[in-house]
Amino acid sequence: MPSAIVVRELSKSYGSVEALRGISFDVAQGEVFGLLGPNGAGKTTTVEILEGYRDRDGGEASVLGYDPGSGSRELRERIGVVLQQSELSPNLTVRETHQMFGGYFANPRDVDEVVELVGLGEKRDARVKTLSGGQKRRLDLGVALVGNPALVFLDEPTTGFDPAARRAAWEMIRALRSLGTTILLTTHYLDEAQQLADRVAVLRGGEIVRQGTPSELIGDSRVTEIRYRRDGELVVVESSDPVRDLNELTSQALAEGTELGQLEVRRATLEDVYLELVDEEEAGVE
């Protein structure tokens, strides 16, 4: 099966600022791929090149077999986008907004079905301006889906959501995935990438510093954390050989007859790996 997205040595500068320094990745069909990174890492630039908004300076990009820089209408028939910031007409209703966008596509989805899918069934006849922030974001998603796209770009789809709304959005994205839709997701929430993405690329300063499944990235990590309290003070040991270190620690405690209060052994989460990667930059270490 051909890849939905192929990116090779993609580069882009804004003036003297190199936003992308030759990144490469593939997104398989039906996959949820997460672009993870701090603000300014190049996530939105990457997505906007693939959506056709920005021209690349160098490298190759292919989206569903099309060059995104060609402005092809056939490509736009098959993608859906959720932008970070975009407003829809405040005076149309939820249903009308879906109808309007559906009319741009050759084979749109059923409007009411999409409105239900994004959880706006009860708001179908409400004007857009009366929706809450989270509901507007769901409307963005619905409008991205109404054209029945094979590939959906979600640029920070849950930024600003409360935890409940975020979980609801995750459910929607999982439902979308189960329909076979390929999803390219950017986020700076690590739990979001861990929850949703089949594979993740961590971007930092315009480069991909790590790429793989969330568990591969975690497995990469050198760090297992051993925490305990001794005489009331918290001790944190970062161990690359936790079996040996734990054995020593507990043998010693047994021999001395001391307690290891609140002993805890923690495998790194994606967050730890991510912070490790981002911290390397701050420490000036490559």
Added chain:
Amino acid sequence: MLLHQLRFEQRVFWRSREAAVFVFIFPLLLYALLAAVYGGEIDGLPAADVLLSGLFGYGAANTALAGLAIILVGRREAGTLKRLRATPLPPAVYLAAVLLSTLVTFTLQAVGLLILGGLAFDARMPANWLGFVGAIVLGVACFAGLGLAAAALIRSAEGVSAAVNLIVLPMAFLSGSFGAHRDFGPVVQAIADVLPLTYFLDIVDGVYLDGSSLFSDPKALAVVLAWGAAGLAVALRWFGWMPRER
């Protein structure tokens, strides 16, 4: 797809109270006020007739220049245009729908002026109906061209309403939309002599009051079309779909 978008453009327009009041009602209201204040005659013609012609011209500029610029700048800066660019809707079809929607709105406004004038002020009906219809299309073509230029050059959604009114209102005064020309000083007169609305009103006076042909004053027609074309050229060069970087 054009009709699909036109339908939604009209729906969006009439549901937006600010747009409907400012763009559609305001010229009708001004006509009613001015016609009520100036009874009698202007330049030997019934004031209600002269003012109807003048407010028709103001309405064209207000609807197609100010109204269009406000719609487009607002949508661009809100990211609405950017979002549309990712859909299969061709940009030319979208713009055509927005322009046709402007034409529909101004046609309804012109009909509104005639009904209001005829019923309340005993104003005459157009002496040349066909020319009057032609003037509606000509006015929208010229001022929409300038509206696109204004939308290309004005980058602030907050400032666009003030900026376009700063263009349209003085132009309407100088061109004689709100009553006959007074004796302007030479500088002001020189400005008035290049404004598109001055020439557009000559044409409207011709078809509405005198019953002459839309093409009877080739110079006026050429000036009006040249302004529209100049606006279009500016728009083609500078109009973008992306909001300002934030």
